[in-house]
Amino acid sequence: MTDIKCLSTQDADFQARLSALLAWDSVSDDRVQGTVAEIIKEVRARGDAALMDYTARFDRWAPASAADLELPRSRLARAWAAIPADQRQALETAAERIRAYAEHQKMSGWSYREDDGTLLGQQVTPLDRVGLYVPGGKAAYPSSVLMNAIPAKVAGVSELIMAVPTPDGELNELVLAAAHIAGVDRAFAIGGAQAVAALAYGTETIPGVDKIVGPGNIYVATAKRAVFGQVGIDMVAGPSEILVVCDGGTDPDWIAMDLFSQAEHDEDAQSILVSWDAEFLDRVAASIDRLLPTMERREIIDAALKARGALVLARDLDDAIAVANEIAPEHLELSVEDPESIVGRIRHAGAIFMGRYTAEALGDYCAGPNHVLPTSRTARFSSPLGVYDFQKRSSLILCSSAGSAVLSRTASVLARGEGFTAHARSAEYRGEDAS
Amino acid sequence: MTDIKCLSTQDADFQARLSALLAWDSVSDDRVQGTVAEIIKEVRARGDAALMDYTARFDRWAPASAADLELPRSRLARAWAAIPADQRQALETAAERIRAYAEHQKMSGWSYREDDGTLLGQQVTPLDRVGLYVPGGKAAYPSSVLMNAIPAKVAGVSELIMAVPTPDGELNELVLAAAHIAGVDRAFAIGGAQAVAALAYGTETIPGVDKIVGPGNIYVATAKRAVFGQVGIDMVAGPSEILVVCDGGTDPDWIAMDLFSQAEHDEDAQSILVSWDAEFLDRVAASIDRLLPTMERREIIDAALKARGALVLARDLDDAIAVANEIAPEHLELSVEDPESIVGRIRHAGAIFMGRYTAEALGDYCAGPNHVLPTSRTARFSSPLGVYDFQKRSSLILCSSAGSAVLSRTASVLARGEGFTAHARSAEYRGEDAS
Numbered sequence: 001m002t003d004i005k006c007l008s009t010q011d012a013d014f015q016a017r018l019s020a021l022l023a024w025d026s027v028s029d030d031r032v033q034g035t036v037a038e039i040i041k042e043v044r045a046r047g048d049a050a051l052m053d054y055t056a057r058f059d060r061w062a063p064a065s066a067a068d069l070e071l072p073r074s075r076l077a078r079a080w081a082a083i084p085a086d087q088r089q090a091l092e093t094a095a096e097r098i099r100a101y102a103e104h105q106k107m108s109g110w111s112y113r114e115d116d117g118t119l120l121g122q123q124v125t126p127l128d129r130v131g132l133y134v135p136g137g138k139a140a141y142p143s144s145v146l147m148n149a150i151p152a153k154v155a156g157v158s159e160l161i162m163a164v165p166t167p168d169g170e171l172n173e174l175v176l177a178a179a180h181i182a183g184v185d186r187a188f189a190i191g192g193a194q195a196v197a198a199l200a201y202g203t204e205t206i207p208g209v210d211k212i213v214g215p216g217n218i219y220v221a222t223a224k225r226a227v228f229g230q231v232g233i234d235m236v237a238g239p240s241e242i243l244v245v246c247d248g249g250t251d252p253d254w255i256a257m258d259l260f261s262q263a264e265h266d267e268d269a270q271s272i273l274v275s276w277d278a279e280f281l282d283r284v285a286a287s288i289d290r291l292l293p294t295m296e297r298r299e300i301i302d303a304a305l306k307a308r309g310a311l312v313l314a315r316d317l318d319d320a321i322a323v324a325n326e327i328a329p330e331h332l333e334l335s336v337e338d339p340e341s342i343v344g345r346i347r348h349a350g351a352i353f354m355g356r357y358t359a360e361a362l363g364d365y366c367a368g369p370n371h372v373l374p375t376s377r378t379a380r381f382s383s384p385l386g387v388y389d390f391q392k393r394s395s396l397i398l399c400s401s402a403g404s405a406v407l408s409r410t411a412s413v414l415a416r417g418e419g420f421t422a423h424a425r426s427a428e429y430r431g432e433d434a435s
Numbered sequence: 436m437t438d439i440k441c442l443s444t445q446d447a448d449f450q451a452r453l454s455a456l457l458a459w460d461s462v463s464d465d466r467v468q469g470t471v472a473e474i475i476k477e478v479r480a481r482g483d484a485a486l487m488d489y490t491a492r493f494d495r496w497a498p499a500s501a502a503d504l505e506l507p508r509s510r511l512a513r514a515w516a517a518i519p520a521d522q523r524q525a526l527e528t529a530a531e532r533i534r535a536y537a538e539h540q541k542m543s544g545w546s547y548r549e550d551d552g553t554l555l556g557q558q559v560t561p562l563d564r565v566g567l568y569v570p571g572g573k574a575a576y577p578s579s580v581l582m583n584a585i586p587a588k589v590a591g592v593s594e595l596i597m598a599v600p601t602p603d604g605e606l607n608e609l610v611l612a613a614a615h616i617a618g619v620d621r622a623f624a625i626g627g628a629q630a631v632a633a634l635a636y637g638t639e640t641i642p643g644v645d646k647i648v649g650p651g652n653i654y655v656a657t658a659k660r661a662v663f664g665q666v667g668i669d670m671v672a673g674p675s676e677i678l679v680v681c682d683g684g685t686d687p688d689w690i691a692m693d694l695f696s697q698a699e700h701d702e703d704a705q706s707i708l709v710s711w712d713a714e715f716l717d718r719v720a721a722s723i724d725r726l727l728p729t730m731e732r733r734e735i736i737d738a739a740l741k742a743r744g745a746l747v748l749a750r751d752l753d754d755a756i757a758v759a760n761e762i763a764p765e766h767l768e769l770s771v772e773d774p775e776s777i778v779g780r781i782r783h784a785g786a787i788f789m790g791r792y793t794a795e796a797l798g799d800y801c802a803g804p805n806h807v808l809p810t811s812r813t814a815r816f817s818s819p820l821g822v823y824d825f826q827k828r829s830s831l832i833l834c835s836s837a838g839s840a841v842l843s844r845t846a847s848v849l850a851r852g853e854g855f856t857a858h859a860r861s862a863e864y865r866g867e868d869a870s
């Protein structure tokens with residue numbers, strides 16, 4: 001029997017206990033910071049030579065030359081051909097659905113013309129070159145390759161470069177197959193902070209990119225933070241989380257399994273259920289107790305539920321929604337009768353899974369929306385990874401002579417108010433000419 | 436006579452000289468990092484008390500109580516009423532135009548339904564609460580208040596909190612007036628890393644926010660980087676830059692003044708002109724020499740042009756466009772006869788000013804598009820500040836029972852391929868029920 005915490009929003013110390021439960025600090029310590037800073041410095045200074053040294057040291061694998069760091073596209077194609085047919089079919093279906101959803105996200109430019117002929121607008125362009133970091137070893141997930149790569153290609157990124165470490169020279173065939181179907185352009189068998197540094201600054205062999213995305217361990221995350229500015233980065237993710245809001249009408253075994261599916265990621269993962277049906281909470285607790293011993297990853301699930309899980313009794317639906325907005329969860333299941341009537345009241349969530357049939361796991365793999373989502377309450381200010389993360393905007397301004405004459409008067413007053421007389425005179429030149 | 440550098444794209448060392456010219460490293464040193472870390476720790480631990488201490492120490496101003504840190508809305512309104520009428524009119528015109536442009540950027544949600552009834556989509560919501568940092572003293576710009584505040588209000592941010600330091604207790608009336616017209620909800624006379632910490636974590640008096648935007652000195656920038664994750668932040672800006680591409684048909688005095696308008700910001704600002712008309716470059720150089728002595732901020736302009744300015748001779752239009760895409764400038768002027776025919780070939784730029792009449796200075800104040808733009812080549816991967824920076828997306832997934840039956844098969848194969856059996860079983864439960 002697991003010791004998942006039971007809370008009630010009516011408890012006097014509910015806010016404090018909830019805050020304690022949600023608390024997460026991802027700060028890397030000084031030792032990690034120092035190691036990463038050293039690695040970046042070395043890769044910037046010595047390029048391929050440093051990359052080869054670190055690969056030999058951390059991945060225990062010595063390429064004969066820097067050119068051997070590259071995994072040719074034919075190698076990815078071979079992996080694709082060699083995996084079992086059902087996995088190939090599943091990757092293909094998932095890729096198609098992720099691509100179809102991503103197409104809806106693609107931004108377009110726009111412009112409008114004012115009465116005096118002045119044109120204002122926004123031009124949208126893809127990033128030129130993107131680096132995709134993929135963890136090696138046991139944490140290598142083909143689904144993650146699809147989710148990071150496909151939106152970039154839909155955006156129109158012309159070169160997508162994958163970095164995947166091969167600890168002890170070992171490759172993950174499913175990851176290579178996913179890279180093949182997702183349209184990865186070039187792949188390199190490099191990892192860790194050295195891969196991030198190589199992608200950010202370029203080496204003789206590794207092309208420098210404009211943005212780096214993808215999950216990684218604390219060294220990778222610290223390196224991404226350090227090179228931010230030189231290149232763009234995606235969010236640095238915390239542990240994965242789910243919040244299930246249930247009206248009590250869903251099979252408690254299903255809900256227990258949804259909580260498990262989050263908890264099985266790792267011991268820090270967070271699974272919380274909120275309901276206003278106290279008896280239902282008891283039934284889910286019973287399902288947890290009955291099903292947990294049958295789970296392959298029961299030790300991890302048990303540890304995660306004990307440390308960071310909770311069953312929360314709310315007063316009513318409104319109260320449950322307030323808890324959801326406070327938590328701003330990465331994954332939110334609205335396992336209720338009429339989810340569409342309440343979804344508009346959810347102010348913060350990475351992805352919202354509506355109705356009893358929408359298991360969060362479907363979204364992890366193949367529903368279509370991205371599984372790279374804001375964690376640790378960052379859904380308050382950030383969004384799922386999407387095509388828009390691989391596009392950028394340029395403002396467009398084309399003043400007619402009449403338009404510039406009008407605008408120059410306003411600009412001149414404000415510029416002089418700020419003490420910027422070159423700004424003022426630059427504007428005034430155009431105004432004088434037009435009038 | 437200024438010593439602006441003259442380069443040609445045909446020079447053997449052109450790439451190296453251009454790279455040296457563009458190089459900018461904004462890394463804050465260990466001392467700044469340490470000071471900022473200490474300030475954040477203190478504000479988190481002691482709240483208002485720490486904020487009052489730092490305000491007394493850094494701004495040489497001792498509020499009687501923490502409540503006195505607040506600048507009431509009536510104070511902003513009083514500033515608005517007291518400034519000269521032409522400035523009030525100019526701020527009003529600028530605010531209206533910025534708002535009109537911003538309305539075009541507002542994102543909306545969308546959804547689509549598949550044949551089996553499954554719904555996919557994206558819900559868009561505003562951030563709840565945003566902090567706007569405004570520098571105090573001589574670097575206080577009312578235009579910057581408008582540019583940061585108005586997109587947030589257009590996005591629907593319900594509470595916009597301004598922090599503006601008052602060194603020696605001195606207030607900038609134009610800044611307060613701009614805050615009034617821009618719709619700032621609450622304002623506090625706090626600044627530096629302590630203001631960033633207070634906005635990020637909240638104190639007894641200062642409400643914690645979800646995102647912090649706005650420019651600041653190296654302490655503010657370092658603090659923003661440090662609290663990133665706890666809250667969202669905008670880009671940390673480098674020195675301002677302009678690249679002018681001119682076909683030789685614009686008055687060289689106008690172009691010289693455009694270069695000055697960038698250079699007058701500070702000694703690190705960057706002004707570069709590219710043309711394929713060698714004689715025109717000479718004429719602009721002559722205009723620079725003639726006009727520079729007449730400029731109020733000539734020392735700053737001269738220093739900036741010497742250190743980081745350049746006149747670049749390109750082979751032709753194509754070559755000039757290649758230079759522009761390499762530089763990825765914050766501001767790009769296409770001062771050419773038919774800018775609309777070439778703008779589609781610009782791959783990276785924060786804002787593009789098209790035609791001879793579109794002085795960049797018009798965009799700084801009142802054309803409509805935002806003047807907060809990606810600097811230091813970050814236009815390769817980022818965008819102007821906009822309404823979209825104050826909105827976020829949540830993915831929507833609602834599977835029909837038929838839809839979940841189909842998806843669960845794919846999810847199950849992929850989840851088992853990754854060793855996640857709770858994911859697989861969670862998906863399979865739904866599939867079994869539906870079939």
